[in-house]
Amino acid sequence: MRYHRVPNETVRRLPFYLRGLLLSLHWGRLCTSSQELADLVGVRPWQVRKDFSYFGDFGTPGVGYDTARLAKEIKKILRLDVVQKVALVGVGNLGSAILAYTGFGIYGFDIAAAFDIDPKKVGRKIKNIVIEDVSNLRALKKRKINAAIIAVPQESAQQTADALVKAGVTGILNFSPCYITVRRKVKVITIDIAMDLARLPYYMPAG
């Protein structure tokens, strides 16, 4: 199985497995079976085994997976074994919430800089980070930041992305409700909150 292409869906599930394993580890479980891990993340055991099989033989038959080792392996696969510096662009309501969020740390992310276009915000300090003017984006490469979170209004999302790519950013998490085009080699993941909410009623029984 080792030589197959890894499905995108498998990659999407890896962070979920990691979360489950860290939880399992936190509970003191030295060993975690595919069944236990599956229950923790809401999938089926064979899916778990199949997913891991793309990367190697991590488990021990009759026993399960070494919790700590598997967590480490997944971190390596996802390249979360080194600290990933991230820039935040747009410190409005959502941007501020992201800055205040402490959940990124366990995955090795460090929000190392924050930018805004509003002169009233520039210079203010949130969580030890001084908000800079967006013109400073140019210097991102020098600061070894190559991922960014976009939390600006929709109408400036594309130009923000363009500036980021120009500054050497190769990964973007976009919270603006719009489709962003970038050159191949740059990965954009868009989270559109309203869009996810919008498909909820479809699945809800009539009321």
Added chain:
Amino acid sequence: MRYHRVPNETVRRLPFYLRGLLLSLHWGRLCTSSQELADLVGVRPWQVRKDFSYFGDFGTPGVGYDTARLAKEIKKILRLDVVQKVALVGVGNLGSAILAYTGFGIYGFDIAAAFDIDPKKVGRKIKNIVIEDVSNLRALKKRKINAAIIAVPQESAQQTADALVKAGVTGILNFSPCYITVRRKVKVITIDIAMDLARLPYYMPAG
């Protein structure tokens, strides 16, 4: 094609099409072709046509789709043609940002109530909404609210979901980084920001 099961992926794309159509409408386009719409949302034209074909013949050969009509049809399919009342539980950083967000309106959502467990927050007013104590969740059914957004800390997410389901909620948008179990018939969509960020480095060229 009309009698086939609708793929989940198609349902996931419908809100994107709706966003594109509303944009097209905003630009005064009476007619939108599958090619134009595809460009607006980042898919291929045949995907657009196939997706719509599950629901009916909305287009005119040689011309395209009547922009306003198609938007209306999608709203009907997604049940966004009636106002959907939504409750927000957890008015922390993220919850406040969601309350302040104005992007839900165009899809017919009305955040009609907000709840928190912190007595210091209860009674405060944000955007014309008075924050209530979580014990008031019980009355949701009477208030005809059957969808909710969970923005509470991870450790209270499951119990919040349980309380919501008990109160008659059948659709939940969950922002807590954890897997929530509910009985069949209740739809949960989870947005885990850190999880989406966590798969970004995998796709980024080494740096």
Added chain:
DNA sequence: CGCTGTGAAGAAGTTCACAGCC
């Protein structure tokens, strides 16, 4: 001609069932 709608072909992802190891 241009653009839609769709069966059929192809690709991608999931589930099964069981061999094999502890």
Added chain:
DNA sequence: GGCTGTGAACTTCTTCACAGCG
């Protein structure tokens, strides 16, 4: 006996290619 790893079957989704209508 228990649990992993995986080819093969199956299901789901995407893409193609083109008939058919305006």
